[in-house]
Amino acid sequence: MRISKDDVKNIANLARLGLTDIEVESLQVQLEVILEYIDKLKKVDVSKTHALTNALYVKNVYRPDIPKASLDPSKVMPLSPAREGNFFKVPKIIE
Amino acid sequence: MKLNFLTAHELQGLLAAKKIEPVQILADIEERCRIVEPKIRAYARAPFFRKISSESRLQGELSGIPAVIKDNICSDGDLTECCSRILEGFRPPYDATVVEKLKGNGSFIMAKANMDEFAFGSSCETSCFYPTRNPWNTDHVPGGSSGGAAASVAADEAIFSLGSDTGGSIRQPAALCGVVGLKPTYGRVSRYGLIAFASSLDQIGPLTKDVRDNALLLKIISGHDEKDSTSADMPVPDYPALLEKDVRGMRVAIPREYFVEGMDPEIRQSLTEAKNKLGSLGVSFGEVSLPHTEYAVAVYYIIATAEASSNLARFDGVQYGLRNSEKTNSGQPPLISMYKETRGRGFGAEAKRRITLGTYVLSSGYYDAYYLRASKVRALIKDDFDKVFKEFDLILTPTSPTAAFKLGEKTNDPLNMYLSDIYTISANLAGIPAISLPCGLTKKGLPIGMQVLGKPFGEEDIFRLAYQYEQNTAWHKEKPKL
Numbered sequence: 001m002r003i004s005k006d007d008v009k010n011i012a013n014l015a016r017l018g019l020t021d022i023e024v025e026s027l028q029v030q031l032e033v034i035l036e037y038i039d040k041l042k043k044v045d046v047s048k049t050h051a052l053t054n055a056l057y058v059k060n061v062y063r064p065d066i067p068k069a070s071l072d073p074s075k076v077m078p079l080s081p082a083r084e085g086n087f088f089k090v091p092k093i094i095e
Numbered sequence: 096m097k098l099n100f101l102t103a104h105e106l107q108g109l110l111a112a113k114k115i116e117p118v119q120i121l122a123d124i125e126e127r128c129r130i131v132e133p134k135i136r137a138y139a140r141a142p143f144f145r146k147i148s149s150e151s152r153l154q155g156e157l158s159g160i161p162a163v164i165k166d167n168i169c170s171d172g173d174l175t176e177c178c179s180r181i182l183e184g185f186r187p188p189y190d191a192t193v194v195e196k197l198k199g200n201g202s203f204i205m206a207k208a209n210m211d212e213f214a215f216g217s218s219c220e221t222s223c224f225y226p227t228r229n230p231w232n233t234d235h236v237p238g239g240s241s242g243g244a245a246a247s248v249a250a251d252e253a254i255f256s257l258g259s260d261t262g263g264s265i266r267q268p269a270a271l272c273g274v275v276g277l278k279p280t281y282g283r284v285s286r287y288g289l290i291a292f293a294s295s296l297d298q299i300g301p302l303t304k305d306v307r308d309n310a311l312l313l314k315i316i317s318g319h320d321e322k323d324s325t326s327a328d329m330p331v332p333d334y335p336a337l338l339e340k341d342v343r344g345m346r347v348a349i350p351r352e353y354f355v356e357g358m359d360p361e362i363r364q365s366l367t368e369a370k371n372k373l374g375s376l377g378v379s380f381g382e383v384s385l386p387h388t389e390y391a392v393a394v395y396y397i398i399a400t401a402e403a404s405s406n407l408a409r410f411d412g413v414q415y416g417l418r419n420s421e422k423t424n425s426g427q428p429p430l431i432s433m434y435k436e437t438r439g440r441g442f443g444a445e446a447k448r449r450i451t452l453g454t455y456v457l458s459s460g461y462y463d464a465y466y467l468r469a470s471k472v473r474a475l476i477k478d479d480f481d482k483v484f485k486e487f488d489l490i491l492t493p494t495s496p497t498a499a500f501k502l503g504e505k506t507n508d509p510l511n512m513y514l515s516d517i518y519t520i521s522a523n524l525a526g527i528p529a530i531s532l533p534c535g536l537t538k539k540g541l542p543i544g545m546q547v548l549g550k551p552f553g554e555e556d557i558f559r560l561a562y563q564y565e566q567n568t569a570w571h572k573e574k575p576k577l
Contacts, residue, residue, distance in 0.1 A: 008451065015404060015454040016411070016431065017447060018439025027451055029117050031244035033510050034452060038465070040395045051470035052293050052477060054325070056281055056526045056551055061324040075188035088413050091420060091429035 003031050100125040100251045102308045103160050104335075110159055110219065117159025120254070123159065124205070124462035125384050126549055128252045131577050136227050137237075137247035139166040142206035155257050158201030163256035166207040167214060168299065169288040170194045173204060174534055177290050178222035179212045181441025182416045187529075191288020192323065193257060193299050193316045200315050208256055209243030212443045213407065214264055214292045216240050217515040220506055221445040228502070229272060230575040232542050235499035238268030245272040255303045255312055261287055261296045262395050263519025266531035269302055270494035270544025273533045273573060275309045275561070276302045280552050281526035282327035283313075285320035289573060293402035294325075296523040305571050306532065306562040310334035313554060329552060337555050338562040343377030345560060348487035352388035361491050365535030365543045369564065370491065381487065385479040388521060390472050395520045396513055397456050404453025407446070412437035448509060477525040484550045489560055492518055494531040494544035517548060528554045532561050533570040542573075545547060
């Protein structure tokens, strides 16, 4: 077995993804099938090639550091599921 | 003829000659929706006809012509939910750059099209709302992920639509629904306001009833945008004006890896006929090899899921969308537990699968074996194309290995579903433009699409060939019986 249920739970924890036991079980099976397929890449000789992360343009874009108007907070804040004034409200972080 | 059956360029002509009023276009579309939408369900939610009738006064090339956009493209004040529960109730406070350009040219948003959740899928079945059905046969899928965008155009309940394409999500549904769909060169169109799936692969593109409309739309939505640093600072050709240039002497490559033993015989037959037709118009052909083709799907499902797992980290119940924090005894700090519950409840099965896979391939200890290796094979795939384009102008392939499959046929077999994109994925990995256009019907009456791939920023050549083919065939005039 390449990937165990504990592996799936561990990855889900890293991704902050809540999964039910049934989901863990089916993901374990499906990920194995997919990873087995992906394994075909091991056959390719990549010793002479560089990684390609962006197909065409790899150019840094600069602009003058001048402040510009951003989205209006009075339009943005109401989108939040929990807020107080112009702040996002989150569950307690520090004990 | 009811106006909903016409193309944007045909409507332009009638509007300019003052033979029709914009409000008549809308009335005809509304009537059509009433008849076909209950069967097709191309829209993520009811179209907003009432809102638009007063807005259609703007001047421009698309003046009075309504637009349909995929549910992952932001439009100011309109629900934009990526067909996911996690974005429940999200109304962006701004327009995507493409929407700004549509509106600036006189168009207006009429509806948001149904899609696979976060564009994760090839059948439109992972939408959190309902699946869209193929207008040619409602037992079949429209393809995906821009399934609603393609079906709305095919069913003539839209004039044109915009979709997004990360691994074939415009071209594959275009092929399965019998419409024209283009994935532009990476960087041709601004991605600002497109809710990101895989940022090094995503492009927005038009789905239309014919090639001329596609060229018109690409001209309007293209161009550099300072809000998207990957958008190319290059001039935008007047694509519609260049359509009619002769195709005599164009060199088109046929890659043998796309025409393998055991491929669907009806698709092979249609592609052979298309090749013969183009040959009679003076196009020359040569067989080539794209040797790394067989690795494209594997590379894609590493890179695309890795990027998706990172892009989707922003959906955490804090700034927008769903928040869920009912459980209190999970034994974890309350913030962590809120993240997990929100994401566990908000994402559907395919999104969870991809986030998990993407997190796995990026996790410590596996990065080199998966992500780094895939990025290197990606370079080899791009090299394959570069070599072919030294000798040829374009490449001709099928768009999809099969015509539309049935609803439910692949939902329990994710890998099989992923393989539906086997012919389209390479263009995204290499960043090159590619179009799908109708080139036949199966015996059962389902559309077949052919794909034409071009050099980076070679959309002009793609349109020329596609236009000449279309002008000399009648496939684009075939309509589903609804």
